[in-house]
Amino acid sequence: MSAPEASWEAIAQAFRTAVGEATWLTWFRTLAPQELSDQQIVLTTPSPLAKERLETKYRDVLEDVLTPIMGARVPVAVRVRADVPDETPTTAHSLFDSSPTSSPTPSRRNGRGSSSTFDPRYTFEAFVIGSSNRFAHAAALSVAETPARSYNPLFIHGDAGLGKTHLLHAIGNYARENYPNLLTTYVSTETFLNEFVDAIKRNQTSEFKARYRACDILLVDDIQFLEGKEAIQEEFFHTFNTLYGAQKQIVLTSDRPPRALATLEDRLRSRFAMGLITDVQPPDLETRAAILRRKAEDAGVTVPATVIEFIAASITDNIRELEGALTRLAAFSTLSQTGITLTMAEQVLSDLISQHATQRQRTPAEVIAATAALFNLTPEDITGASRKRPVAVARQIAMYVVRELTELSYPEIGRAFGGKDHTTVMHAVSRVQELMQESVEIYEQVDQLFKSLRGPRP
Numbered sequence: 270m271s272a273p274e275a276s277w278e279a280i281a282q283a284f285r286t287a288v289g290e291a292t293w294l295t296w297f298r299t300l301a302p303q304e305l306s307d308q309q310i311v312l313t314t315p316s317p318l319a320k321e322r323l324e325t326k327y328r329d330v331l332e333d334v335l336t337p338i339m340g341a342r343v344p345v346a347v348r349v350r351a352d353v354p355d356e357t358p359t360t361a362h363s364l365f366d367s368s369p370t371s372s373p374t375p376s377r378r379n380g381r382g383s384s385s386t387f388d389p390r391y392t393f394e395a396f397v398i399g400s401s402n403r404f405a406h407a408a409a410l411s412v413a414e415t416p417a418r419s420y421n422p423l424f425i426h427g428d429a430g431l432g433k434t435h436l437l438h439a440i441g442n443y444a445r446e447n448y449p450n451l452l453t454t455y456v457s458t459e460t461f462l463n464e465f466v467d468a469i470k471r472n473q474t475s476e477f478k479a480r481y482r483a484c485d486i487l488l489v490d491d492i493q494f495l496e497g498k499e500a501i502q503e504e505f506f507h508t509f510n511t512l513y514g515a516q517k518q519i520v521l522t523s524d525r526p527p528r529a530l531a532t533l534e535d536r537l538r539s540r541f542a543m544g545l546i547t548d549v550q551p552p553d554l555e556t557r558a559a560i561l562r563r564k565a566e567d568a569g570v571t572v573p574a575t576v577i578e579f580i581a582a583s584i585t586d587n588i589r590e591l592e593g594a595l596t597r598l599a600a601f602s603t604l605s606q607t608g609i610t611l612t613m614a615e616q617v618l619s620d621l622i623s624q625h626a627t628q629r630q631r632t633p634a635e636v637i638a639a640t641a642a643l644f645n646l647t648p649e650d651i652t653g654a655s656r657k658r659p660v661a662v663a664r665q666i667a668m669y670v671v672r673e674l675t676e677l678s679y680p681e682i683g684r685a686f687g688g689k690d691h692t693t694v695m696h697a698v699s700r701v702q703e704l705m706q707e708s709v710e711i712y713e714q715v716d717q718l719f720k721s722l723r724g725p726r727p
């Protein structure tokens with residue numbers, strides 16, 4: 270039996286409502302009914318990849334939506350229709366461009382897989398969606414679900430601490446799980462630059478080029494660092510062209526949109542704008558509260574609603590700072606063995622909250638100097654390489670405080686500490702978060718640094 274046109278339209282609309290616009294456009298749009306009976310439902314799609322995804326990931330949705338329409342749960346099968354061109358969106362244009370194009374399935378090669386480590390906390394599930402980031406999230410998810418077949422390149426821009434890196438890692442985590450044979454690589458622009466310089470020094474540029482040009486998904490963070498650096502722009506241009514030409518997925522983040530990247534070559538700027546450009550904005554109050562609730566839940570910390578509201582109302586434009594406030598509160602609560610209350614939050618976060626409206630950035634040099642003074646060390650000890658415990662801990666604390674009080678990226682912080690690798694800084698930040706929970710002494714030292722550095726400038 271073939272379904273009448275009108276009723277199929279209603280069913281298609283029901284799918285659309287159930288899965289959301291981006292998923293519908295990617296997988297459901299080209300579905301057509303072949304058989305709708307109380308024995309079985311057969312739907313067709315021109316795309317083998319869509320068939321696979323619909324049957325593996327969306328079978329329940331298909332059946333759930335169809336159950337009330339059919340009056341009973343009927344098994345659904347999806348078949349590939351060879352007589353219609355595969356219109357599953359492919360590279361270069363937005364999903365809303367419906368022009369038919371050929372779309373090869375992503376390459377799968379045994380023994381490949383991601384070449385980067387992705388932060389397991391930064392997943393799509395852990396990303397709280399609000400009006401400030403809804404579109405960026407949907408675009409990133411779409412790219413993860415259909416690499417090189419929806420938006421290519423995807424360019425996400427926005428101020429510091431608003432979730433750009435989180436989304437890149439979420440794509441990486443998703444791809445690792447769902448497309449284990451795709452080579453997914455995350456790299457910060459600074460690392461890309463440093464590796465390139467290193468490769469030139471060692472006469473290994475062909476290895477460098479081969480490594481990045483072999484990616485199926487290349488995730489590049491903080492692309493604004495390409496500004497004013499001609500040699501690396503040239504190299505990145507060729508990497509970009511090779512990947513793009515081979516229909517590989519590229520995702521870029523920046524603190525500015527491509528048009529505001531002043532000293533970027535035009536040919537690169539226009540390439541960045543070939544796919545989809547989307548931004549992340551500071552979250553509204555409701556989203557800030559939702560993020561705090563989620564982070565508290567993930568950390569297993571009980572935070573009363575009044576405290577969530579207090580923090581969300583006080584810290585408005587940087588999600589990293591929201592998290593920082595929660596971390597301090599949780600640490601204080603653990604150490605003092607008392608539950609979190611509003612009075613406690615007002616007291617513990619007083620410096621943060623009162624300074625926030627007029628907050629100005631501290632420089633790494635100021636933090637290094639303050640840390641050195643606190644620990645009776647010299648600034649050179651802090652930026653040096655000594656592994657002796659008191660020095661190493663002081664250095665880690667200084668890195669943590671710089672991360673909290675400035676908008677610098679991990680690679681930038683590494684550079685401010687005598688050229689340390691960004692992974693060293695990442696490790697330091699998470700280590701200090703742990704130490705603050707374990708040791709009253711460390712908690713108080715960090716607290717003291719915050720208080721002194723957030724005070725008026727000398």
Ligand SMILES: Nc1ncnc2c1ncn2[C@@H]1O[C@H](COP(=O)(O)OP(=O)(O)OP(=O)(O)O)[C@@H](O)[C@H]1O
Pocket residue numbers: 391395396397398402427428429430431432433434435436560588589592676677678
């Ligand atoms: N929507 C969100 N839901 C949950 N956590 C979020 C969200 N947005 C950001 N975060 C968290 O805020 C912190 C800062 O985010 P992230 O590092 O991704 O910011 P960014 O935009 O890349 O900043 P920068 O440019 O400084 O690197 C991370 O811990 C991240 O998990």
